[in-house]
Amino acid sequence: MKEFAYVRAGSVEEATSAYASHTGARYLAGGTNLVDLMKLGVEAPAALIDVTRLPLDTVEELPGGALRVGAMVRNSDLAAHPLVRDRYPALSQAVFAGASGQLRNAATTGGNLLQRTRCPYFQDLSKPCNKREPGSGCGARDGVHRDHAVLGHSAHCIATHPSDMAVALTALDGRVELAGPEGARSVAAADFHRLPGDRPEQDTEIRPGELVTGVVLPAATAGLPSAYRKARDRASYAFALASVAVVLRLEDGVVGHAGVAFGALAHRPWRARRAEEALLGAAPTRAAFEHAADLELDAAQPLRDNAYKVPLARNLAVDVLSRLTDTALTGRAS
Amino acid sequence: MGNLQHHSRTTLRVNGKPHTLTVDHRRVLLDLLREDLGLTGAKKGCDHGQCGACTVLVDGRRVNSCLLFAVALDGCEVTTVEGLFGDGEEPHPLQRAFLERDAFQCGYCTPGQICSAAGVLAEAAAGHPSHVTDPVAPSGEPVPLDREEIRERLSGNLCRCGAYPRIAEAVEDVIP
Numbered sequence: 107m108k109e110f111a112y113v114r115a116g117s118v119e120e121a122t123s124a125y126a127s128h129t130g131a132r133y134l135a136g137g138t139n140l141v142d143l144m145k146l147g148v149e150a151p152a153a154l155i156d157v158t159r160l161p162l163d164t165v166e167e168l169p170g171g172a173l174r175v176g177a178m179v180r181n182s183d184l185a186a187h188p189l190v191r192d193r194y195p196a197l198s199q200a201v202f203a204g205a206s207g208q209l210r211n212a213a214t215t216g217g218n219l220l221q222r223t224r225c226p227y228f229q230d231l232s233k234p235c236n237k238r239e240p241g242s243g244c245g246a247r248d249g250v251h252r253d254h255a256v257l258g259h260s261a262h263c264i265a266t267h268p269s270d271m272a273v274a275l276t277a278l279d280g281r282v283e284l285a286g287p288e289g290a291r292s293v294a295a296a297d298f299h300r301l302p303g304d305r306p307e308q309d310t311e312i313r314p315g316e317l318v319t320g321v322v323l324p325a326a327t328a329g330l331p332s333a334y335r336k337a338r339d340r341a342s343y344a345f346a347l348a349s350v351a352v353v354l355r356l357e358d359g360v361v362g363h364a365g366v367a368f369g370a371l372a373h374r375p376w377r378a379r380r381a382e383e384a385l386l387g388a389a390p391t392r393a394a395f396e397h398a399a400d401l402e403l404d405a406a407q408p409l410r411d412n413a414y415k416v417p418l419a420r421n422l423a424v425d426v427l428s429r430l431t432d433t434a435l436t437g438r439a440s
Numbered sequence: 441m442g443n444l445q446h447h448s449r450t451t452l453r454v455n456g457k458p459h460t461l462t463v464d465h466r467r468v469l470l471d472l473l474r475e476d477l478g479l480t481g482a483k484k485g486c487d488h489g490q491c492g493a494c495t496v497l498v499d500g501r502r503v504n505s506c507l508l509f510a511v512a513l514d515g516c517e518v519t520t521v522e523g524l525f526g527d528g529e530e531p532h533p534l535q536r537a538f539l540e541r542d543a544f545q546c547g548y549c550t551p552g553q554i555c556s557a558a559g560v561l562a563e564a565a566a567g568h569p570s571h572v573t574d575p576v577a578p579s580g581e582p583v584p585l586d587r588e589e590i591r592e593r594l595s596g597n598l599c600r601c602g603a604y605p606r607i608a609e610a611v612e613d614v615i616p
Contacts, residue, residue, distance in 0.1 A: 138507050199571075333575075
């Protein structure tokens with residue numbers, strides 16, 4: 107590992123100005139991904155700006171019923187928070203479906219969003235990877251790609267985003283709050299991560315020097331039935347092969363609102379807009395759910411060894427929609 | 441020694457005792473414990489946060505010490521397997537249970553398993569649910585730990601000998 111300078115920031119302003127004054131700086135939060143990437147040689151920052159002591163470690167209710175989660179709230183505290191569990195169950199479930207107890211105790215909300223792909227070619231300096239070294243090629247496309255993308259991939263990159271949390275945030279219409287040299291702004295969670303295109307090195311819409319300061323969960327999806335389901339190789343402590351987050355509201359016997367997002371299918375959490383449009387106003391039947399999922403997954407372009415993801419994701423979505431319908435109709439979880 | 445810009449004075453309380461060291465910023469907590477303080481209970485398994493052999497408690501919460509830069513922990517309280525039983529002669533109930541259940545073969549993962557289990561007990565008592573907790577369980581109340589809960593909550597601690605059944609039994613033995 108290369109030597110680096112270390113700065114502990116006491117405020118967001120201190121953090122962003124320290125970042126600006128150090129060439130090759132990176133923000134350090136929980137470190138569960140960044141420190142690993144530094145050990146692997148994928149990241150070699152000249153300076154770390156430690157943001158873990160910033161006063162962004164609370165979950166607070168906003169006027170109007172939204173909920174703001176500070177960027178430094180640890181994943182375990184986010185998932186266990188009574189307001190998150192009660193109002194946004196899909197988010198709590200998604201976070202608890204990821205990583206291990208030790209990692210969730212260290213990892214932060216902001217860091218979870220900014221974690222890098224676990225594509226083995228990205229993590230291995232001896233292999234080509236356009237995300238790690240633009241122009242070097244993609245080793246995965248004709249290599250080992252069972253875990254890779256089936257939607258929205260490009261000739262340059264077929265990596266998936268590994269976060270469970272971000273999938274739930276996307277379905278729940280969350281927003282990501284940012285602070286940077288040009289001030290503060292917020293971006294819809296669904297638009298925060300990018301598709302790879304010809305710039306796979308850029309995972310998100312974050313600008314140089316910007317810091318994630320929090321995420322906001324809207325009042326509109328608070329308290330609606332929502333759930334997250336993840337398929338993986340082991341029952342615990344594994345990245346998703348496919349996952350889905352769904353939030354559902356029924357009105358007068360038909361779907362009044364549906365938020366659906368898939369995980370592990372694309373370079374970003376995949377907001378299933380076509381499926382949502384098909385569901386809106388439809389009777390909540392299994393046939394309607396299957397039709398909606400098929401419409402969305404029609405766009406899939408599986409690679410040699412990952413076509414299994416398409417029916418897997420379809421079945422996950424149909425199952426979660428069906429269970430949430432039972433919840434909405436009976437008032438209790440099935 | 442490298443450039444001073446790459447080192448910092450850092451104070452940690454480890455098992456109740458303060459230690460002030462000048463650390464290379466690259467020093468992770470695991471290496472500081474083992475190399476600088478001679479506390480070799482926490483083990484280096486994968487060194488990438490995947491196996492859990494390096495698990496210790498920082499400010500009472502279980503974490504992978506291989507992924508934490510020591511400089512970032514200035515002022516923190518660290519508890520290793522050596523410090524779990526405090527100053528007394530008696531082992532911690534978890535250590536006793538692991539002995540009684542013979543909950544290991546080679547023993548390399550054991551300090552991490554025990555520190556992680558200590559964290560699990562505290563988390564469940566504080567009302568933290570898990571992936572397998574009934575979603576309608578009331579928020580904030582202590583979560584009862586059955587076999588399924590223990591297995592899920594300890595999934596970040598690998599045992600390549602496969603002593604999992606007895607590890608789960610040992611943890612069950614100490615559930616209040």
